[in-house]
Amino acid sequence: MSTLTWFALVSLAVWVWLLLGQGFFWRTDQRLPPTSRDVEPRTPTERERRPLTPTEPERRPPTHTESEPWPRVAVVVPARDEAGVLPLSLPSLLAQDYPGVAEVILVDDGSTDGTGKLAAELAARHGGLPLTVVSPGEPEPGWTGKLWALRHGMALARTRGPGFLLLTDADIAHEPDSLRLLVSAATTNGLDMVSQMARLRVVSFWERLVVPAFVYFFAQLYPFRWINRARPLATAAAGGCVLLRTETAVAADVPEAIRQAVIDDVSLARAVRRAGGRIWLGLAERVDSVRPYPGLGELWRMVARSAYAQLRHNPLLLAGTVAGLVLVYLVPPVALVAGVSGGDGVAAWAGGAAWAVMAGTYVPMLRYYRQPLWLAPLLPFTAFLYLLMTVDSAVRHYRGVGAAWKGRTYARPEAAPDR
Structure with a gap:
């Protein structure tokens, strides 16, 4: 032959x-695991609906009891120069019909396009969940920009005493029941981290050719079934939509433990797993990315970075x-x-x-x-x-140009630092 x-x-x-x-x-059958829908929603008090002021005492996380079925959630959104997509994504977060107490913290990571101001305007226009906009300044040495923003947002969120943190990118739009289903899946199945691979935008020719394959290759490298096993054979997450138990985040020392990671979602999953957390990853049905990649150049840079x-x-x-x-x-x-x-x-x-x-x-x-x-x-x-x-x-x-993204270059970043 x-x-x-x-x-x-x-x-x-x-x-x-x-x-x-x-x-x-x-x-493609790994979707959100079964959830319990027989809990009665609790109406939050007026004080719980609004964010804490710096002078108010810290509220501890509520326990998950019959009288308090829905844990408090803080949604943390790192955003850098996202004015183009924010009108499509942020209102969907503010409109969540979550039965418990929830709020949104948008971390304006040094934007030059008015992202923070636009976020406040959208919140005033659409109403819904309370929104706090903060800015942490430029990252300290050894931090990637997104993880620096998450560090600031998660630290602020923890002063509110949430049971869960929803870490979601600024280009991710959520259906109104997305948060409720995520929390229900986590609490029903005893999961410490629930991550969904958002359905990416597929409109242009190059998006049709490249985007589905991107998810296909990711699943081939990290089979979702292996990740979701009781005894997992792989570890990964999708960074666009991650529901993380707050006490697990503290135990895993995130994001500090992964501060240099460019592939922050996989690094986050490894840190959570090392801390003994249970992880689930699957394809999303109620979560979509609205970021356009109309040409091959944009897709090329997204993968090559x-x-x-x-x-x-x-x-x-x-x-x-x-x-x-x-x-x-x-x-x-x-x-x-x-x-x-x-x-x-x-x-x-x-x-x-x-x-x-x-x-x-x-x-x-x-x-x-x-x-x-x-x-x-x-x-x-x-x-x-x-x-x-x-x-x-x-x-x-x-x-020496390494991973470049939105005006920042990380010449020698770590892939997924082990500790």
Whole structure:
């Protein structure tokens, strides 16, 4: 047999293993776990509805009893230059129909586009949950911007005595029952962290081609079923929507323990797991990202800013990743075309079979994103784009520009520091 045939057969074997042995990563059925809906909502008092003033005494977290079924929640939103998306996302948080006491703390992280002022205007216009807008100033050395903002917002939130913290990005819109369902899922199932992979925007051609694959690749790397097992085989989270038990955040020493992390969601999950917390991760049905990535350039920068950090800035892991992407995603179509044109039936059969399995595992994700199924056979091309983005991420790192985002550059950030 030819070398190409051997590669095609190995690729097919890998795809059979991925299909059956990688936690059924391709399935999209990991949604919020069962929740208890038989608790009676409690009407908050007027004092509980408003934020504390600096002179008021600290209120301790309420216990979860029949007379106090809904724990207090503080929603923390780090925001830097988000005036473009805030009108689509912030009103959805203010409009939460949470039966207990909840408030929103937006941390204006050095914005230059009037993000903080716009947030206050939106709160005055839409009403709903009380909003506090704060600004922590520039990050101290050793902190990434988002985690610095979260540190300030979480510290302020803890003075309110919440039972849970909802950490959500400024581009994430929530359906009115999102917070209620998150808290109910956590309390019903004894979870310390509930994280949902927000449904990303898919409108433009490049978003259709790249975005569903982004979630598909993430699930392949961190199978949700493995994360959600009683004895987990993987650890990860989705940073856009994280409900975190306050006492667990304190025990895990977050965000201080992960202050340098560029891939902060995975780092957060590892810190919570080390502290003994129970984690759940799944796909969202009531949470959506409103941030547009209309062109390839925007998507490229989104992936390249953290891809090499995911590989812990390790050249050997980079080489292995590139080789793996070539073998798993590029060999099948090449073997099929070369086998048919060159009369190598085994190579054509193995390449075609591997390509078919690949496309078939991608179909559920396309359906979840309500995209046409003809995109499934294009997955090798999308994987090739991700390969180039990953290599570019490494090049940026060694050029000293590292992870750049909204005017800040982290030349030597940590991927997920261990402590």
